[in-house]
Amino acid sequence: MGGESGRKHAVVIGASIAGLCAARVLSDFYDGVTVYERDELPSTPDNRPAVPQGRHVHLLMARGAMEFDGLFPGLLDDMVAAGVPILENRPDCIYFGAAGHVLGTGHTLRDEFTAYVPSRPQLEWQIRQRVLQIANVEIQHRSVAQPRFDADAQRVTGVYLDSDGSEPDFVAADVVVDAAGRGTRLPVWLEQWGYQRPPEKIVDVGIGYASHQLRLPEGALRERVIVAGASRQHPLGLGLLGYEDRTWTLTTFGVGKVEPPHTFPEMLALAEELLPERISTALRRAEPVGEPAFHRYPTSRWRRYHKLERFPAGILPLGDAVASFDPTYGQGMTMTSLQAGHLRRALAGGADDLAHDVNRATAKTTFPVWMMTAIGDFAFHHAAGQAPRWYRPVGSLFDQFLGAAETDPVLAEWFLRRFSLLDSLYMVPSTGLVGRTVRHNMRLWLAGRRAARAERSGALAAS
Numbered sequence: 001m002g003g004e005s006g007r008k009h010a011v012v013i014g015a016s017i018a019g020l021c022a023a024r025v026l027s028d029f030y031d032g033v034t035v036y037e038r039d040e041l042p043s044t045p046d047n048r049p050a051v052p053q054g055r056h057v058h059l060l061m062a063r064g065a066m067e068f069d070g071l072f073p074g075l076l077d078d079m080v081a082a083g084v085p086i087l088e089n090r091p092d093c094i095y096f097g098a099a100g101h102v103l104g105t106g107h108t109l110r111d112e113f114t115a116y117v118p119s120r121p122q123l124e125w126q127i128r129q130r131v132l133q134i135a136n137v138e139i140q141h142r143s144v145a146q147p148r149f150d151a152d153a154q155r156v157t158g159v160y161l162d163s164d165g166s167e168p169d170f171v172a173a174d175v176v177v178d179a180a181g182r183g184t185r186l187p188v189w190l191e192q193w194g195y196q197r198p199p200e201k202i203v204d205v206g207i208g209y210a211s212h213q214l215r216l217p218e219g220a221l222r223e224r225v226i227v228a229g230a231s232r233q234h235p236l237g238l239g240l241l242g243y244e245d246r247t248w249t250l251t252t253f254g255v256g257k258v259e260p261p262h263t264f265p266e267m268l269a270l271a272e273e274l275l276p277e278r279i280s281t282a283l284r285r286a287e288p289v290g291e292p293a294f295h296r297y298p299t300s301r302w303r304r305y306h307k308l309e310r311f312p313a314g315i316l317p318l319g320d321a322v323a324s325f326d327p328t329y330g331q332g333m334t335m336t337s338l339q340a341g342h343l344r345r346a347l348a349g350g351a352d353d354l355a356h357d358v359n360r361a362t363a364k365t366t367f368p369v370w371m372m373t374a375i376g377d378f379a380f381h382h383a384a385g386q387a388p389r390w391y392r393p394v395g396s397l398f399d400q401f402l403g404a405a406e407t408d409p410v411l412a413e414w415f416l417r418r419f420s421l422l423d424s425l426y427m428v429p430s431t432g433l434v435g436r437t438v439r440h441n442m443r444l445w446l447a448g449r450r451a452a453r454a455e456r457s458g459a460l461a462a463s
């Protein structure tokens, strides 16, 4: 793999979450950074065509909030000032159902943590405003046709931009960051330049999203985050988030190619099935705003660039361009924020081979999260395709763990902190926690038997 050249000009393809984070990091190391974005960027926190997922619920994990605030100090305060709900991870703020188990209700967690609930357009807009204020960064409304590859030097030396004229414009760059999202053409370009395509891990999740914006009467719900994930028994789930502009987004989804409800009355019927009566009754008072939005997400995809023996210098992928996770787990933006950290560390360490270092670091953080979501997809989300044999038994053990976590606050807290990617990216309970799970489930089982016996003898005495 080739070494890096100077640090004059960096180009970023795409001004979404990954591109903006990349620009922030690169601005500390390059004289100038130009971000090219094919979408016209709105001047207010609005949805835009190239990020259709913005119309559906976007959970910002607690870890992601911390990482973004590290990249853009003051971001969280500004979001709260803009009305973004801030909430402690307490039962009265969050209703959280995972794989058919409801966690965190009926008891207070010992170690609460803070979550933020910006809408996706709000988060991107807040970050963009900060990037626009960086003196050596420029965001241009142009589409990148493709990078320029110098075969003699075996490196990318800039990008060609789509132009109205016959010849595309060329812009030289010492490094190009591909933050073009999961539709990136980097694998194709690599092949054209004489490299291998990256090997891929794919999970056929077959997810469909259907969302509606809502208005709810003030105080109708005490929670701001309501999640009921799909389960083995039920391939449909939903998320309901209250955002900064006092609107709510209700997203329903189907996994394993099961269609989610398409109309608002059907969405309400699903909410009635999945949520406690108190919440579904409040939802009946909601007023739908605008038209529903739909999105299909057929596969999770991890392009494993770190496995390639040869990779050109002068270019590196970031964000969904590398790994696009099952969105129902709400991890994509947080995983992108971690990759921005890898880029910073590689640049600060003066990496000879930037892509090599960043690709490897990204693989290390992607692996545990990818594995856990894949286990969940095969065990609970009816994913199709070949999975390692041990995925399903591990999924069953997790089912027991989540069952115990419903009534054991220590287990619930462990799960919620890990799910938020706070303590570790690995979702592997210690032997102590496994023992606790077994004892807890055993106690519940014995209590159930005792209650049944008491009921039987009560009935006999009465007859």
Ligand SMILES: Cc1cc2nc3c(=O)[nH]c(=O)nc-3n(C[C@H](O)[C@H](O)[C@H](O)COP(=O)(O)OP(=O)(O)OC[C@H]3O[C@@H](n4cnc5c(N)ncnc54)[C@H](O)[C@@H]3O)c2cc1C
Pocket (backbone or CB within 6 Å): 013, 014, 015, 016, 017, 018, 019, 036, 037, 038, 039, 050, 051, 053, 056, 057, 058, 059, 060, 061, 142, 143, 144, 145, 179, 180, 181, 182, 209, 295, 297, 318, 319, 320, 321, 327, 328, 329, 330, 331, 332, 333, 334, 336
């Ligand atoms: C339905 C759905 C729900 C999701 N929910 C969550 C959630 O709850 N929580 C969470 O953390 N994550 C969620 N995600 C994932 C999250 O949206 C992404 O991880 C996040 O947007 C980071 O993506 P990105 O910046 O890498 O790419 P994208 O957001 O896809 O952006 C790519 C950008 O590159 C631009 N671009 C592409 N090609 C070119 C070109 N040739 N020239 C110029 N510009 C170009 C595009 O216009 C776009 O702006 C969800 C995703 C989906 C699909």
